[in-house]
Amino acid sequence: MTHRETSRHRWKPGRALLWLATHWQLLVAAALVVAALWAYRQCRTGQTSIGVVPGRAIDTTPEEIRALRDIGQWETLTVSTEELVDTFATDWRGTRQLVRIYAGTLRLGVDLGEAADDWFHAAGDTAYVRLPRVKLLDDRFIDEARSRSFYERGRWDADTREQLYERARRAMVRRCLTPANLKAAEQSAREQFSALMRGLGYTTTLITFENH
């Protein structure tokens, strides 16, 4: 090999640096590959993790007691139900739809606050009880916090949601406040008041309901 051929094949640092400077994109790509492999290994071993986490918990706020009152409602029958209510609309923005499932518990029984002052009197071992008619004890029976949104498309205003709530409430009343359920509640009231009077020492209990 001649001196000229030897110098051509010898690796000179200056020429290497010049080559790297002109091909810096390869360096960057190689560094990225190495970093990616390192990050992959870190993630697999659990030493590195990353995630975007949105906040889900509510803030701490005070509760305000707006009312506290005595009541005397004797519940004899409960009807737990769910209602699916939906609405959709078509306008220039397209089709919008909202489907919600409401949960509620209708409580039937006797409101002793509506009973006459002499709703009870006794003669010997016989108790005479005159109760108010069996009815829905509270018109507010929907637990909207347990209700859930099933499907939503588009934006809906507060009036629509209030209308859906009212529609679900009326539907529940229509389906659950039936003559059969009222009759069952009345029968349950008879049994329970009879048991109460027996516990208090009366062998016979005569129960009547007002407005019958």
Add this chain to the structure above:
Amino acid sequence: MQEQPEIRIFAPNDRPAMHYSTALLTLALLAGSYAFASCGDGHEAIRPQAATDTTAWLVMQVNRCSRLYTAEMQIHKLVTHSDDVRLKGRLLSSDYDMRLPVGDRKAVVPIDVTLKAYVDLGRFDSTCVARQGRRIVLTLPDPVVIVTASKVDHRGVRQYVDPLRSRYTDAELSDMARQGVDTIVSHIGRYGLTEAARQSATRTLVPLLTRMGYDEADITVRFRPDLTADDLRRSVELRDGNTRNLKP
């Protein structure tokens, strides 16, 4: 001499010129679309052309019970939520948690919750009554407090959303309301409703017993927090002689 290849190093000046008119037109279209989409906050001027509502019942469960509700409480709560997107992770065994500058969103959901306290009289019988001459003692289970109804004030709901964030969905607002009620339930012991229910139950039952012939001073109504149906059954077995007393 061999011709050296042209060495071309990438430089910022080689970047093609921006089409500012196209970019401005695109931004204008996006801004206009967003403005139309959010105008009126839902109170759109154009009425929907068609609306159809359907209802269907999914489940119904009927239960007989014997509960004397003696006290009711109305609670109002403003449920607030602050949503900032955070980047959380772990790097080289060090935890990090940083807030991303993509905008915030906040919401306020007013809820009204109805709590009622009841005394379960399903197992009331002669074992709950103790008579000693002119004195009578009623022993009842402790009042139980439950949530009977909850209502979201939809007209009072407020949302404050930065441009880069999306509005709260109906499911998210419902979840906030549910968390608010759960918080109220966890604080039930602080409201004093149980004690109010005991007093109210006494005021309900004492007139009944006075009509039976007992003097008000001879009537005692007591509540046992650990009283269960099994306790009542055991007390019947341990009863002694003529005095039908419950074992303390």
